[in-house]
Amino acid sequence: MVDRASEAVELLRGLGIRTCADFLGLGRGRVCERFGDVGDALWILASGGDGNVAPTDRIQPDIAVECSIDAGGESIDTMMVPIVRLARDLALKLAQGGLVSQTLRIDVEDAGGGQRTRTWSGCNLWAPDDVALRVRWTLAGWTSGVNGPSGAVASIRVTACDPREGHGTTALWGRGDRERDVLRSVVRIQGMAGPDALLVPRVQGGYDPRSRVVMARWGSESRLRSCEGAWEGRIAQPPATLFDEPVRVRIVGESGIFDDVRVDHRGALSAVPAYFIDPHDTTRSTSGRGRRVAITRVEGPWPVGGRWWAKERPRAYMRVLLEDGRDVFLVWQGGEWAMEGLTQ
Template sequence: GIADGPLASTEAARAGRIIPSDDTLSFLGPLGLSSALGCVPTSMDERMRATIQLLAGLGITTCSDLRGLGRGPVCERFGDVGQRLWTLASGGDVVVPLGVRAHSDLSVERDIDSGGERIETMTIPVTRAADELSGRLFRAGLVSHTLRIDVTDGGGSSRTRTWSGCDLSVSADIALRVRWTLTGWMSATQGPSGEVRSIRLTACDPHPGDSASALWGRGHREADVSRSAVRIQGLAGPDALLMPRVQGGYDPRSRVVMAPWGAGEALRSRSGAWEGAVSKPPATLFEEPVPVRLTASIGAGSDVCVDQRGALTAPPAYLCAGRSAHRESDRCDALAGLVGPARIRSVAGPWPVAGRWWEGERARAYMRATLEDGRVVLLVWSGGEWMVEGLDE
């Protein structure tokens, strides 16, 4: 088959057709967006799948549907993933950097004939698989920092987990992460439906060269940090050591997630349009929001709310403690003085945020209030009440 662009040429080859350049768009039009998954790098696969799933929920399922949205809105909303998807759906060519040789993922699979009900009895096949994978990478002169583990049980159920930031040249590190994956699955509510029957280890995105990482620098310091982290997880479990990661979101709370060290969970892209997002995060973000009240005057019956149009029902004059006025945590100490009314000097907002309504997010509105003592609080109106999200001293 012959056609313009990687997606069109792939589909033309499958159909055994020659597609003239002028017919590329009409040929791609009815094609499902999921066909583009075979034309993206492994590092973009998870984000591309999430984007295609989101578009499908909005009724955008084919290449012609996507082109109907316009290139600008697609790229603005979905960033580099949207740009790649648009290029493929339009029959364009994907630029591959010169001098970079692509290598396929390396996989090793082991069948568990017996003893698959206990982790201890699977030690030997797991160790052999880890040794083989690290050996294949070494002999090929490749390195990889991403390990994907696929486990299948006798009942047909499977579990997949991806670990990033690990050194696959060390077989002991590979085996340890397999053990964590098995431990997490077997202790989960929806665990395996039978004995473990097979384990597949995959080194994702292998590339030539020595192991390197820019996060902690090179050499002994990086090795010491990684070794300490692995030791902690080995003693207390993979979820015992969490690290903050930043993703896209409308507000400071949704932009920060805590993920296990070395885990490769997919995060929301920070690029694209987050219309109505709160721009400047507060210096202090409370672990849990603090309920408060805004009033137009001192006394009952003067509460300030946000109406259905996203506007304040009255100019707020005082900030008072909400239903948890007692100091039960450090967050209440940080808001010292709010047990009694605190005078509000000025406000900015509110900014209504519809959120990702297709994911069940509740509509809310954010506002900044400057208090008489100079402190600035970030407030959110949600579910019929005000809460303090964070604080700037």
């Protein structure tokens, strides 16, 4: 990946992209479409995100297979026979070397000297159908675009980038019809709407539930923060339900509704939490300030300093068991309490 990253940086420099701001201005979708996993890694670094270098036993060179299209380069359907053969040859080379790769680079050249390069992440290169499908959609995107080919397709090269030792995950007897349909739909959506069109949740290292969950591209090996190591002060038991947006609430002491419980800069409570007040729930509320429910148990608070370079504010988390049976996960931030989630 280091070599491909260097090539990407040199190409960007030649295009006049010399600062992180210039690079981010290209848009993440276009960067990932052109450079694949390398572009995603460069984007994370340029935007100040956390990078994670995956350990590897031995660096393997990229594996490429190329074929010439002597006839039928005007039609994608006509080219599918050599494309499938090309995909099988690539899978065979990986299998013979005991290698796996999830990054596919496709280079196409037409008779007029035009070129098209597309990098796909999250591929199973042991499955020729996967490779052939991505080649097909790369050609379809090129021929339907404004800057299409200047002639018939003359050659196609597929490259397994950054292979490593391992075994493929393709089932012995192949895929079922349902799995093939899902794969075709995913590849089509990514081809039309970009690599970030389909996202799945992944768990990474972090101090609190919200920072430990990240949405990653479908099928990709995302560079996540390691869950191993010492995350001092982390929340050991995250809530079962995490809200999309925290819900603002109040925590008050025994003295009454005006005795708001606060957290000081050392992470200590100003009073013993006695009641939970939800301003949005006015059922059985005589004051109009929200329903008040007694707190029967308190765990925490757990202060988190926050990463200032990521514009995170200091915060503190607390878990309370309410009289009505709800197990609520709370966050204190910016002088306010909010519900982050529910355990029950």
